Amino acid sequence: MNIADYKGVWVFAEQRDGELQKVSLELLGEGRKIADKLGVKLTALLLGDKIEGLAKNLVAYGADEVLVAEDPLLKNYTTDAYTKVICDLANEKKPDIFFIGATFIGRDLGPRVAARLSTGLTADCTSLDIDEEGRYLLATRPAFGGNLMATIACADHRPQMATVRPGVFEKLAKDESKVANIEKVSFELSENDVRTKVVKVVKEHKDIVDISEANILISGGRGVGNKETFKLLQDLAEVMGGTVAASRAAVENGWLERDYQVGQTGKTVRPNIYIACGISGAIQHLAGMQDSDYIIAINKDATAPIMKAADLAIVGDLNKVIPELIAQVKARKENQ
Template sequence: MELEYQGIMVWVEQRDGIAKPVSWQLIGQARRLAEKIGAEVFALVQGHQVEHLAQEAIYYGADRAYLVDHPVLKDYRTQPYSVSTLEVIRQVKPEIVLIGATYQGRDLAGAIATHLPTGLTADTTMLDVEPNPSRLLLASRPAFSEKLMATILCKKYKPQMATARPGIFEALPRDESRTGQILRVPFDMKEEEIATKVLQFYQDEERVNLEDAQVIVAGGRGIGGPEGFAVLKELADLLGGVVGASRPCVEQGWIKNTHQVGQTGKTVRPKLYIAVGISGAVQHTIGMTGSDVIVAINKDPNAPIFNVAHYGIVGDWQQVVPELIRVIKAGKPAVAGAGGAAK
């Protein structure tokens, strides 16, 4: 069995022909794991008119991309996606399968693991492999109310499967010089064979997509109450971003849990993360330290958040944030006297 199953396969999640960032993040991590055991990296791309994503998977680190392109796969539905995924896995026989821990990824992973059958470690935050000859996937995730990390192994069955949180791993740089195989996989399911139909998509205006956001303005207990988030939203809107929050704010009902960043919330990797009134507890910082630039605003000069921030402003956020908003609206450089000192 050890020789029968080889390689690491990553499911490329997409919507309307646009890949979710977690797909490239997992291909990057798969590449790192593959180099430790001398394996190849495969990408599984499903959808309709998505051949360009198969090529993108090569650019982001895959050696081979398996393309299942069919009209019934235009929108995600459990039945056609799980059937086609199972067909590819049974044909290719990867030793490891990685899927993003998104709403669709969790749905697909559970469906296919049941039918293979094999084990599935859900919502992992660390992935590693034992060296040859065991080649066991070391899938780790928080356990016992986040008090410890549990590493789970699937010793008896293949493929070894795991879903991983978006934002945890770093994608490799896109490299158009990379070459690889794109293999089309036939799929002949008919629309009338599928029990569910997609009639229409409704956009939830209150829903926030933290994982894909390029700018996040996050508030902590230091903003004092729910009214503070209205000010942070104004700043986020000006920057083309979204609002995040620390766990205490969610627990106190100041904002919905969909905004929570941290170990028990979302792990994010925006280009800019502005932490306002956030002390910097490990539970929160573990979810945002992958940000390209972190700016901290806190009146406590000894707040731990300054240890992970690239730029810090010591001052009252009620003076600093309105000044930032004013400067951005005016299109002018910031001036001294905004209520704090830069660190």
């Protein structure tokens, strides 16, 4: 392998049912920074069936080039079909860096593509950068159960690959005046290449609020005590126009659904206001909310790690503090 032959930054532009996934646009934003540092093109890789119309959006969010692969066999995601097309294109065009969102699809696709290309993959990254000499991608992720952050470089193989969870990075402002090359690529793909068939797609309909989009989050941890006390958090969220979230411990205790979990094994959020109630603030949780604009922590333990991360730390019993907060918010609204 001649590493010098590999150039450019690629982003897998994941779409489902003709709708681009938010993480793809976020990765374009971060990919733009990396590509500019290296002085190379940022390419979005778009796979599916009759999805070429999405390419203009990818350009507006930062791509210099969009490679479009369309085929009925790519309509529904399958590991075999997507891996073959992506690997064939990667072997032909030789990207230096390749980013994939750590969605359910990305967590399946990333390792398979990396193995097929005989390269490395750093998963669930929280930071991406380039070394001072512009040789290596520096991918940082939590390690050893989240007790430290490891920065990993892939020195001897290309492309350098990383997956990133939704919400970690911010997408760029949309620029509809941006012009870029949109290329429909040719490739070979037959039914014999796909060992599985999607017979039927069954979607579960749940009234789930996406906490990564919320402006105000009231989040509860082990210190809340029980599911009944979570009603207090819901009352506060209601008067503030916010959404309830939870730490891993609260979710594992069955006090809230997994969809509302914040942290390394949940979702990454960056609301305007994050109120942490009874959350100790382990690094796994902090990794998912530390970029919130304003953090308020309510905890009996003044030495809890969350208190150091908070802009405002309230030492006290949340069963007394939250009702007072609710009363204060209601009084303020009535006086407006």
